[in-house]
Amino acid sequence: LAKTTQPISMDSYEGQEVNITCSHNNIATNDYITWYQQFPSQGPRFIIQGYKTKVTNEVASLFIPADRKSSTLSLPRVSLSDTAVYYCLVGPHENRDDKIIFGKGTRLHILP
Amino acid sequence: GAGVSQTPSNKVTEKGKYVELRCDPISGHTALYWYRQSLGQGPEFLIYFQGTGAADDSGLPNDRFFAVRPEGSVSTLKIQRTERGDSAVYLCASSRTPGRVSYNEQFFGPGTRLTVL
Numbered sequence: 001l002a003k004t005t006q007p008i009s010m011d012s013y014e015g016q017e018v019n020i021t022c023s024h025n026n027i028a029t030n031d032y033i034t035w036y037q038q039f040p041s042q043g044p045r046f047i048i049q050g051y052k053t054k055v056t057n058e059v060a061s062l063f064i065p066a067d068r069k070s071s072t073l074s075l076p077r078v079s080l081s082d083t084a085v086y087y088c089l090v091g092p093h094e095n096r097d098d099k100i101i102f103g104k105g106t107r108l109h110i111l112p
Numbered sequence: 113g114a115g116v117s118q119t120p121s122n123k124v125t126e127k128g129k130y131v132e133l134r135c136d137p138i139s140g141h142t143a144l145y146w147y148r149q150s151l152g153q154g155p156e157f158l159i160y161f162q163g164t165g166a167a168d169d170s171g172l173p174n175d176r177f178f179a180v181r182p183e184g185s186v187s188t189l190k191i192q193r194t195e196r197g198d199s200a201v202y203l204c205a206s207s208r209t210p211g212r213v214s215y216n217e218q219f220f221g222p223g224t225r226l227t228v229l
Contacts, residue, residue: 034217043116043203043220044155087154100145102154 004088009107018075020106022088025069033064033071036087038105044087048073075108083110114138116221118204124227125194133189133224137206144187145218146179147203155203161187194228201225 005023012018024033032051036044048055050062050071061074075082087105117136125131137144142163147155157171161181169179176194181187191198205218 041222043205043223044218045220046217049217085154100157102147102156104152105154 004090004103006088006103006106008104009109011109011111012078013111014079015077018078018108020073020086020108021070023070024090027068027090030092031090032092033062034089035062035073036089038085038087078110080110080112082108084108116204116206116219118221118224120224121222122225124229126229127194127196129194131191131194131226133202133226135187135204135221137185137204138219141206141208143207143209143216144181145205146189147205149201149203149223196228199226199228
């Protein structure tokens with residue numbers, strides 16, 4: 001079971017690049033890394049997913065080193081509206097014994 | 113297109129009562145998930161449906177919780193003899209791709225906030 005560890009909270013300022021790192025030392029060969037974003041009073045929203053190296057979309061980039069034991073979500077030029085909780089998930093979670101775990105996530109607070 | 117919808121948005125009930133929470137997934141999505149989220153915590157997996165059948169109900173906390181999806185679309189989460197500890201936001205998600213795998217993008221609804229007095 002690949003557990004994840006991420007910072008409880010982070011603060012940054014508008015216009016800055018924010019990097020949130022997730023540790024997953026026990027990641028399995030067939031595991032993907034997925035990040036979700038959650039605003040208050042809303043359900044989580046898929047941001048980005050990757051397996052190795054770098055993935056980029058219109059919202060974020062995901063950097064995954066060769067050993068895949070960690071990953072970094074990068075948010076370019078954040079704004080106040082990026083204030084949210086960010087969750088890192090690892091798995092396919094194909095088996096009943098392999099729980100889908102969101103964890104507590106990282107509470108990102110963007111300051112003006 | 114329409115996203116995942118959940119009704120009611122808020123439900124207040126008394127301890128010991130029975131409640132039903134409804135989820136309308138995105139049309140055509142075969143996989144449906146229920147989660148429970150307490151304040152300051154991430155979503156906690158409850159149950160996963162593949163079509164009409166509950167493929168994995170290992171997250172249901174006890175036998176007071178039950179969920180159905182009779183026609184493979186709308187799902188209802190049922191809680192009997194509610195307790196104060198059941199108070200939480202109940203989230204529903206659906207996924208286009210079948211299979212209980214976290215690399216299938218899940219689309220979440222806004223949740224139902226359940227308060228048990």
